Amino acid sequence: MTKWKIVYYINQFFGQYGGEDVAGMGMVVRNEAIGPALNFQQSFGEQAEIVSTIICGDNYFNEHREDAENQVLKILEEYQPDMVVAGPAFSAGRYGVACGTVCALAEEKFGIPAITGMYPENPGVIMFRSKIYIIQTSNHARTMTKEITKMVSLSKKILNKQQIGNAKEEGTILRGLVRNVRCEKKGTTRAIDMLLKKVRNEPFETETPMEKFDQVEKAPAIKDLSKATIAIATDGGLYPVGNPDKMPFINSNRYAPYYIGDKEFLDGRDYCILHRGYDNEFVLESPDRLVPVDSLKMLEKEKVIGKMYPYFLSTTGLNTSLENSKIIAENMIKRLKEDGVDGVILTST
Amino acid sequence: MIAVAESVGANRIFPAASIVYPLGNPVLQRDKEREFRVSLVKKALNMLTE
Numbered sequence: 001m002t003k004w005k006i007v008y009y010i011n012q013f014f015g016q017y018g019g020e021d022v023a024g025m026g027m028v029v030r031n032e033a034i035g036p037a038l039n040f041q042q043s044f045g046e047q048a049e050i051v052s053t054i055i056c057g058d059n060y061f062n063e064h065r066e067d068a069e070n071q072v073l074k075i076l077e078e079y080q081p082d083m084v085v086a087g088p089a090f091s092a093g094r095y096g097v098a099c100g101t102v103c104a105l106a107e108e109k110f111g112i113p114a115i116t117g118m119y120p121e122n123p124g125v126i127m128f129r130s131k132i133y134i135i136q137t138s139n140h141a142r143t144m145t146k147e148i149t150k151m152v153s154l155s156k157k158i159l160n161k162q163q164i165g166n167a168k169e170e171g172t173i174l175r176g177l178v179r180n181v182r183c184e185k186k187g188t189t190r191a192i193d194m195l196l197k198k199v200r201n202e203p204f205e206t207e208t209p210m211e212k213f214d215q216v217e218k219a220p221a222i223k224d225l226s227k228a229t230i231a232i233a234t235d236g237g238l239y240p241v242g243n244p245d246k247m248p249f250i251n252s253n254r255y256a257p258y259y260i261g262d263k264e265f266l267d268g269r270d271y272c273i274l275h276r277g278y279d280n281e282f283v284l285e286s287p288d289r290l291v292p293v294d295s296l297k298m299l300e301k302e303k304v305i306g307k308m309y310p311y312f313l314s315t316t317g318l319n320t321s322l323e324n325s326k327i328i329a330e331n332m333i334k335r336l337k338e339d340g341v342d343g344v345i346l347t348s349t
Numbered sequence: 350m351i352a353v354a355e356s357v358g359a360n361r362i363f364p365a366a367s368i369v370y371p372l373g374n375p376v377l378q379r380d381k382e383r384e385f386r387v388s389l390v391k392k393a394l395n396m397l398t399e
Contacts, residue, residue, distance in 0.1 A: 216358050218361070221398050221399050222398050225397070228397075236371070279369045282367075282373065283369070286379075286382075288383075289372055289373030289386070290370075290371055292389075295383070295389075295390040296390065298387060299387065305394065343397040347365065349369065
């Protein structure tokens with residue numbers, strides 16, 4: 001009986017090398033199943049063999065990403081596994097990023113199916129969920145056995161080329177991918193059935209879960225505008241010519257501040273736009289149409305406002321995920337609060 | 350796009366002039382456009398005081 005060959009990735013802690021003290025350790029390859037890899041092997045049974053366990057320090061992996069990736073590629077090339085498994089990383093961010101990277105490499109460079117496990121808020125989830133299967137785990141390694149069982153179950157389906165169910169059925173994190181399926185009942189029938197249940201207060205399940213958004217309390221009103229420092233932020237993707245900060249043109253997760261200084265207005269020749277979601281022509285002609293420096297400068301002189309904050313904060317708001325929007329906002333707010341800004345005008349295209 | 354801002358839960362939403370020129374109007378002469386822009390910005394600033 002041919003056994004499936006599996007390469008398993010874990011970090012320094014689960015590899016039993018130590019904790020944070022050895023998080024800087026480089027990559028080690030052991031030709032045996034260690035830690036969670038051993039659990040996985042035992043749970044899977046005889047049909048699979050962990051041909052090697054890759055162990056690497058979480059800090060090393062994240063601080064030397066390129067080197068780590070190259071080493072992983074070499075290992076996969078050498079072992080030619082049928083599958084790659086990593087983690088589970090639970091809520092450990094560095095570990096999640098490492099697991100996600102290893103799995104994504106296997107999938108993208110070699111077409112080797114790969115799975116890992118993470119807690120939904122692990123940063124690795126945003127980065128990798130659309131590229132690989134991520135089993136949804138708890139946020140603590142106490143549930144290791146349960147998570148490994150789920151990972152084994154999904155692995156078997158993938159290796160046996162069975163139909164993979166949706167996120168709920170398989171216990172994976174929603175990948176955000178859409179797949180056509182044939183249903184017994186027509187869409188109209190299903191919709192009416194759902195509506196009738198809703199009207200009768202009976203339980204029903206939506207086919208399209210909608211994102212739930214935070215209820216953010218309104219910030220208190222500015223009492224005296226003439227004493228207030230006002231900042232401009234924008235998601236219109238306006239950057240100095242040449243995009244010196246290499247800002248992304250899509251799904252940004254960061255912003256950059258640009259000095260306004262003594263400028264009375266913004267000159268279109270000094271800027272570029274990295275945002276394909278709108279026709280850039282008008283803003284390039286006169287960037288004040290997006291970042292109203294000329295207006296705020298005038299209102300500062302007229303003492304309508306106390307001061308214009310000397311930087312504008314810019315990002316590209318194209319296909320920005322909710323999570324990334326929150327990250328960008330939190331970082332903008334941190335800076336503005338530290339610099340004593342009282343109010344912000346955020347312009348959007 | 351205001352509906353999007355509302356559904357996400359933004360609290361102070363000021364309707365911009367256009368998606369492609371939020372605070373401006375290319376049809377107007379530069380000086381008039383600047384006046385128009387200042388008037389929009391003033392209204393937006395007032396929202397911050399409410």
